[in-house]
Amino acid sequence: MTAYILRRILYLIPTFFGATFLAFLIIQMAPGDYLTQLELDPKITPETIARLRSQFGLDRPIYEQYLLWMNNLFHLNLGYSFAYQAPVLDVIWPRVVNSMVIVIPSTILLYLVAIPIGVYGAVRQYSLGDRILSFLAYVGLSVPSFFLALIAIYVLLQIKFRTGVLIFPVSGMTSSGFEQMPPLKQWLDIAWHAVVPILVATANDIAGLSRLMRGQMLEVLGQDYIRTARAKGLAERVVLYKHAFRNAVIPFVATLGGLLPSLISGAGFVEVVMAWPGITPFFLDAIANQDLYVIAGFLTVSLVLLMIGNLVSDLLLAWVDPRIRYE
Amino acid sequence: MKKALVLIGLLALAGAASAQTFVWPQKWTVAKPQEAKRGGTLRAAVISDFRTFNPFITAEATNVPDLLSGGRGLVTRDPTTGDWIPYMAESFTVSPNKLEITFKIRRGMKWSDGRPITADDWITTWRIHTDKAVGSNSYDTFFLDGKPIVLRKIDDYTIRFIYPKTDAEAFNVAIFAPWPAHIFGPVYQREGAEGIKKMWPLSEDPAKIVSGGPWLIESYRPGERLVLKRNPAFGEWNKDEAGNPLPYLDRYEIKIVKDTNAQLAEFLAGNIDLMAPATVDHISQIRQAIQQGRLDATIKVNASPVASSQFMVFNWNKASDPFKQSLFRSDKFRRAMSHLVNRQAVIDIVYGGLGTPMYTSVYPVLTQWVNPKVPKYEYDPKQAAKLLAELGFTKKDKEGYLVDSKGRRLEFNLATNAGNNQREQIAKLIVDEAKKVGVKVNFQAIDFNTLVGQLLSSGPDRPFDAIIIGLTGGGLDWPFGANVVPCKGNLHMWNKSGQCLDPRETQLDALYSRGRAELDFKKRVEIGYRMQEIEASLLPVIYIAGPNYHPAWNNRLGGEHPDAIISSIWGQRELELTFIKK
Numbered sequence: 001m002t003a004y005i006l007r008r009i010l011y012l013i014p015t016f017f018g019a020t021f022l023a024f025l026i027i028q029m030a031p032g033d034y035l036t037q038l039e040l041d042p043k044i045t046p047e048t049i050a051r052l053r054s055q056f057g058l059d060r061p062i063y064e065q066y067l068l069w070m071n072n073l074f075h076l077n078l079g080y081s082f083a084y085q086a087p088v089l090d091v092i093w094p095r096v097v098n099s100m101v102i103v104i105p106s107t108i109l110l111y112l113v114a115i116p117i118g119v120y121g122a123v124r125q126y127s128l129g130d131r132i133l134s135f136l137a138y139v140g141l142s143v144p145s146f147f148l149a150l151i152a153i154y155v156l157l158q159i160k161f162r163t164g165v166l167i168f169p170v171s172g173m174t175s176s177g178f179e180q181m182p183p184l185k186q187w188l189d190i191a192w193h194a195v196v197p198i199l200v201a202t203a204n205d206i207a208g209l210s211r212l213m214r215g216q217m218l219e220v221l222g223q224d225y226i227r228t229a230r231a232k233g234l235a236e237r238v239v240l241y242k243h244a245f246r247n248a249v250i251p252f253v254a255t256l257g258g259l260l261p262s263l264i265s266g267a268g269f270v271e272v273v274m275a276w277p278g279i280t281p282f283f284l285d286a287i288a289n290q291d292l293y294v295i296a297g298f299l300t301v302s303l304v305l306l307m308i309g310n311l312v313s314d315l316l317l318a319w320v321d322p323r324i325r326y327e
Numbered sequence: 328m329k330k331a332l333v334l335i336g337l338l339a340l341a342g343a344a345s346a347q348t349f350v351w352p353q354k355w356t357v358a359k360p361q362e363a364k365r366g367g368t369l370r371a372a373v374i375s376d377f378r379t380f381n382p383f384i385t386a387e388a389t390n391v392p393d394l395l396s397g398g399r400g401l402v403t404r405d406p407t408t409g410d411w412i413p414y415m416a417e418s419f420t421v422s423p424n425k426l427e428i429t430f431k432i433r434r435g436m437k438w439s440d441g442r443p444i445t446a447d448d449w450i451t452t453w454r455i456h457t458d459k460a461v462g463s464n465s466y467d468t469f470f471l472d473g474k475p476i477v478l479r480k481i482d483d484y485t486i487r488f489i490y491p492k493t494d495a496e497a498f499n500v501a502i503f504a505p506w507p508a509h510i511f512g513p514v515y516q517r518e519g520a521e522g523i524k525k526m527w528p529l530s531e532d533p534a535k536i537v538s539g540g541p542w543l544i545e546s547y548r549p550g551e552r553l554v555l556k557r558n559p560a561f562g563e564w565n566k567d568e569a570g571n572p573l574p575y576l577d578r579y580e581i582k583i584v585k586d587t588n589a590q591l592a593e594f595l596a597g598n599i600d601l602m603a604p605a606t607v608d609h610i611s612q613i614r615q616a617i618q619q620g621r622l623d624a625t626i627k628v629n630a631s632p633v634a635s636s637q638f639m640v641f642n643w644n645k646a647s648d649p650f651k652q653s654l655f656r657s658d659k660f661r662r663a664m665s666h667l668v669n670r671q672a673v674i675d676i677v678y679g680g681l682g683t684p685m686y687t688s689v690y691p692v693l694t695q696w697v698n699p700k701v702p703k704y705e706y707d708p709k710q711a712a713k714l715l716a717e718l719g720f721t722k723k724d725k726e727g728y729l730v731d732s733k734g735r736r737l738e739f740n741l742a743t744n745a746g747n748n749q750r751e752q753i754a755k756l757i758v759d760e761a762k763k764v765g766v767k768v769n770f771q772a773i774d775f776n777t778l779v780g781q782l783l784s785s786g787p788d789r790p791f792d793a794i795i796i797g798l799t800g801g802g803l804d805w806p807f808g809a810n811v812v813p814c815k816g817n818l819h820m821w822n823k824s825g826q827c828l829d830p831r832e833t834q835l836d837a838l839y840s841r842g843r844a845e846l847d848f849k850k851r852v853e854i855g856y857r858m859q860e861i862e863a864s865l866l867p868v869i870y871i872a873g874p875n876y877h878p879a880w881n882n883r884l885g886g887e888h889p890d891a892i893i894s895s896i897w898g899q900r901e902l903e904l905t906f907i908k909k
Binding site (some may be wrong): 036037044048083091094153157170171178274 | 368370375376378379381384386459460462464466467524528529530545546548549550551552554580582583584585586588589592593595596598616621774775776777779780782783796798800810817818
């Protein structure tokens with residue numbers, strides 16, 4: 001087992017270099033750079049732009065920029081943001097934390113809701129409940145999250161216009177005057193702001209995950225050993241939860257590794273539409289500005305987490321599934 | 328004798344006291360001083376987050392240092408006249424040769440930490456801005472044709488600006504906000520540019536940020552909200568006509584809302600007080616909410632045109648394609664193209680009827696500068712066809728496009744930046760109109776950075792035919808672009824061969840320099856009028872149309888500008904004179 005882990009870690013090294021270089025190259029292949037946006041400003045001379053370009057090191061060959069950046073990485077320095085003139089980690093970390101306020105509850109909620117729905121759909125296949133849930137799942141799958149967020153804002157506004165009460169805020173993470181609140185009230189305030197974004201972020205994913213669960217469960221329920229278990233006269237509940245369910249969730253263990261990078265990668269467009277100060281709007285800004293090291297640094301952190309996550313989920317898989325052994 | 332001395336002393340004191348305060352004129356607001364209430368919070372939203380508190384490295388359009396300082400310096404402009412008036416200076420004198428301006432700095436102004444604001448603060452700020460290694464965005468403002476503008480301290484309360492040549496925009500340099508020398512000076516001396524760059528990041532404790540303007544930072548939450556609070560030191564020398572200290576507001580809260588739809592939602596919900604809707608849809612939603620009594624707000628539709636230009640530029644440098652090159656360099660061709668631009672349709676379709684046509688490089692909002700008599704080559708397809716026929720395009724090929732006697736088809740590529748829906752719509756309108764008279768226009772929306780690369784490339788052969796783009800940044804003193812008009816200018820987009828190709832370009836180049844050096848406003852306007860006439864006959868670029876400015880505010884606010892000065896130049900209000908009614 002130890003040998004397997006070591007081998008896996010060794011494999012990760014070339015993957016790391018390959019992936020970071022590719023990411024770096026792709027960012028650089030986009031036309032222009034961080035300073036291009038200044039070029040149409042009549043108040044800034046081309047000489048000034050050329051000077052800034054050399055100060056930022058953007059006039060050097062790409063491999064040189066990459067090697068310099070790698071050297072910094074080994075000193076645990078993700079690089080420097082052009083736009084913020086500050087270390088990348090300092091500027092992305094507060095945003096990641098904000099995103100987690102949505103991502104963690106939404107992930108938990110997702111599993112809590114999607115798995116029972118999937119199991120229900122499989123056990124009561126083609127029942128009225130299954131049909132309604134399937135229909136909702138397809139609607140959820142096909143409505144993009146930013147649109148769902150806009151609908152949520154619309155509904156909140158209409159309620160406000162009718163009743164004069166804003167049940168949940170239409171945007172942001174805290175109310176004005178947040179700094180003056182006592183700590184408990186601050187928590188409550190953030191929670192109040194987070195409700196709608198969490199629901200919107202979850203709604204989309206429930207659809208996919210519950211359909212997957214339903215499919216897995218149906219497949220397992222069709223297996224011979226389930227028939228055997230039933231033939232042995234086991235209670236249906238035991239058949240379902242001890243035999244079928246345990247086998248059906250195994251593929252989900254493999255997806256747990258993917259949760260690690262998704263923890264930091266934000267809740268997506270919900271954050272943009274509802275002005276949640278998470279990583280998504282920030283990252284989109286960085287891409288639009290070609291803030292090279294913010295993009296590259298953030299991708300690197302995601303990459304490392306993904307690699308660790310994959311390793312962990314492979315090990316978990318061996319732990320939950322006696323058929324899998326790494327020797 | 329004693330009495331006389333006392334009297335002189337009293338007079339001196341009175342003089343000092345009156346010199347200390349800057350009285351904000353009544354005519355800048357609709358409210359009388361006695362109507363104004365103190366206290367309360369103004370809530371606004373910005374589209375992108377702040378990136379630093381550091382005044383020397385800030386580069387965003389809306390940035391914290393400008394908010395703190397109020398965007399004013401030794402002088403400021405009176406929005407009712409557009410004239411420069413002394414602000415942090417008590418008075419100024421211009422030397423007879425017009426190369427030096429000496430400012431008497433107002434006494435009694437203090438930084439928020441209690442230290443006096445003196446000439447040293449301006450000198451240090453100027454030194455740091457002009458240090459190449461700092462990389463300040465204001466660097467270029469301290470140079471005139473590459474030669475430095477020098478600041479000299481005469482004494483603690485006198486400072487002199489020395490210009491390398493006479494300049495119509497001389498006062499523009501003096502609006503830069505000073506920053507405390509006692510904070511930045513020691514660091515600059517000890518650690519140089521690197522030390523300055525590390526100062527005042529967003530993670531800095533707000534209590535350590537020193538301000539000389541109306542606001543102090545109360546708190547900042549990344550990606551969320553910046554809260555500013557009144558700077559009491561500012562109120563000691565900024566008063567309204569009744570002598571009340573300004574600003575009236577306790578707090579100014581700025582939410583960061585990255586999506587304009589979300590900003591609109593916040594405005595409609597009454598959570599933010601200021602809004603400048605840019606699309607017809609947003610305007611009508613606000614109007615509807617007001618009419619149905621759901622929102623107590625005011626919107627000034629079509630208050631003024633915006634301060635930017637929008638145009639189509641043809642590339643004069645196409646050595647590899649002599650046919651197109653001679654076409655693009657031809658007056659008649661460009662005039663025909665202007666006749667094909669249906670500016671009214673652009674306004675109706677792209678801006679929902681809320682826009683303004685443009686004919687010269689002067690933004691329509693700069694009414695003092697716009698020459699009303701320039702010839703306008705309005706939408707007229709027949710005239711366009713006639714001009715093209717004069718160029719030899721009389722026959723049409725099988726597909727219905729015009730060809731010349733050698734069978735060459737009248738065809739060119741037109742590009743604009745992808746994602747700018749309004750420009751893409753304008754391009755499509757031009758494609759349609761051109762097709763009707765038999766000109767084939769191949770439209771393509773391309774990435775902004777690629778587009779800029781093509782547009783600003785130089786030499787005899789450049790990689791584009793025609794581009795739709797816009798510029799901002801023209802000023803009130805001299806609205807022509809320093810790197811647009813001169814033939815060697817970086818933004819001389821139609822011809823970047825490095826030299827003037829048309830005698831009228833040479834003429835414009837010379838007039839530009841003459842106007843920039845002319846200090847008499849009336850004479851300068853005359854030169855500007857002349858330049859616009861030449862522009863209209865040369866049509867170096869074909870101006871199209873731009874949107875209008877539609878400010879809106881929640882009616883809990885008072886103290887907006889009188890209608891006459893609500894415009895994209897002056898905005899809807901001075902925050903210092905704004906107050907909360909309820």
